[in-house]
Amino acid sequence: MPSEQTESFLSHAPPALVPALRAHSGLEAALEGLVREARGAWPEVHMDVSGFLSYVARRLPSSGEAHEVLASPRAGDAFLAFACMRGDARALEALDTRLLSQVGTWLPREPPARVDELRQLLRQRLLVPEGGAPPKLASYSGRGPLEQWVRAVALRLLIDQRRTTPREVPLEQAPVALAESIGVNPELAFIRQRHQEDFRVAFRSALARLDSQDRNLLRLHHVHGLSVESVGATYQTSRSTAARWIVRARERLMALIREELTTRLGLTPDELNSLLRLVQSQLDVSLHQLMAD
Numbered sequence: 250m251p252s253e254q255t256e257s258f259l260s261h262a263p264p265a266l267v268p269a270l271r272a273h274s275g276l277e278a279a280l281e282g283l284v285r286e287a288r289g290a291w292p293e294v295h296m297d298v299s300g301f302l303s304y305v306a307r308r309l310p311s312s313g314e315a316h317e318v319l320a321s322p323r324a325g326d327a328f329l330a331f332a333c334m335r336g337d338a339r340a341l342e343a344l345d346t347r348l349l350s351q352v353g354t355w356l357p358r359e360p361p362a363r364v365d366e367l368r369q370l371l372r373q374r375l376l377v378p379e380g381g382a383p384p385k386l387a388s389y390s391g392r393g394p395l396e397q398w399v400r401a402v403a404l405r406l407l408i409d410q411r412r413t414t415p416r417e418v419p420l421e422q423a424p425v426a427l428a429e430s431i432g433v434n435p436e437l438a439f440i441r442q443r444h445q446e447d448f449r450v451a452f453r454s455a456l457a458r459l460d461s462q463d464r465n466l467l468r469l470h471h472v473h474g475l476s477v478e479s480v481g482a483t484y485q486t487s488r489s490t491a492a493r494w495i496v497r498a499r500e501r502l503m504a505l506i507r508e509e510l511t512t513r514l515g516l517t518p519d520e521l522n523s524l525l526r527l528v529q530s531q532l533d534v535s536l537h538q539l540m541a542d
Contacts, residue, residue, distance in 0.1 A: 255280060257299050261306035266318065273315035283324045290325025294332045294340045304331040308390045327391030333376065334386060345372070348399050355400045356407065358474050367410070371403050397482040404469065404483050451509035458505050463498035470495050 255277055259267050270276055280302060288296055305322050332340030349372055353364045375386040389398055456464065469475045469483060481491035507525055 254299050254302060258302040258306045261303040262309055263311040265311050266309060266313070266315075269315040270318070273319070275316065276319070279316075279319040283319075283322060286324035287328035291328055291332070291340065291343065294328070294337055294343070296328075297335070300335070301328055301331050304334075305391060308392075310392075322391040323394065324391075326395035327389075330386055330389045330391065330395060334384065341376075344375075348396055351396070351400075352403055355403055355479075356473060358472075359407070367403065367407060370410070371399070371406055374402065374406060375399070393485070400479065401483045401485070404473070404475070404479075407473070408465065408468070448510070448513075451513050452506060454509050455502055455505035459498065459502060462494075463501055466491075466495050466498045467502065 258280060259270060262270055273279075283305060284296070284298055284301065287301060305324075305327055308322070308327070309318055310321070329340055329343060333344050349368050352368045352371065353359070353361070356364060356367070359367070374384075376384050378384055385402060389395065459467075466480065469480050470477070475483070477492045477495065478488050480495065481488045484491065484494075503525070507521070510521060510525070
């Protein structure tokens with residue numbers, strides 16, 4: 250690789266990282282490997298070697314071992330993002346066919362009309378500058394799968410959209426399945442009949458007392474049907490961490506429901522425990538109905 254391209258790469262890398270990169274004996278071979286991998290992934294897209302390497306360099310972490318830093322970019326994904334930012338027609342077509350076409354798969358519970366609308370909004374968010382800020386795609390670091398990153402942007406866009414256009418389920422209709430299950434037991438049916446409104450308000454109050462991250466975790470997992478892996482991708486964390494967060498959010502919600510019901514209903518310990526066991530068993534359905542806004 251010509252030395253001027255290597256120097257251009259170094260000139261765009263984080264200054265704190267440059268000494269380690271310059272001292273790395275495999276620097277030029279690593280850069281050649283990035284270009285080769287990018288070309289192999291998207292042979293139909295025009296390659297501007299210097300521009301691509303500068304793009305990668307600007308997104309490197311500011312510290313770390315040189316060989317690890319150079320191995321971290323996903324060259325094919327980074328090149329597609331770079332070419333889309335340049336307005337390359339074939340890259341933009343690939344973005345549409347390989348990624349944006351998957352919005353319906355990522356959000357299987359959304360109606361087709363909403364998916365189409367969200368796909369258009371997502372394309373605009375990724376590619377169009379807004380409020381003086383660069384397009385969202387410019388913030389992709391190239392160190393994780395581009396598909397997971399775009400999916401996370403889509404999910405956040407959906408959450409934002411739902412916040413501005415809420416569609417609440419009437420309280421008298423939610424949670425229906427939970428109410429029906431309570432009716433199976435005559436004693437619990439009596440509790441439900443006597444304290445129906447207290448129960449609904451308690452459940453809603455418990456949701457409101459959760460912090461925003463816990464509510465979003467429960468909404469993504471229980472309303473939008475995202476897997477634990479997808480929730481982790483949304484928050485750019487591991488599957489195990491996302492799983493712990495979801496379990497913690499459910500536990501906090503149940504503790505708050507207990508507090509609210511204890512305060513409002515004045516039930517005996519046995520009655521309260523029976524009701525809480527039923528709440529726990531129907532929590533998925535209840536959350537889906539109450540949080541579908």
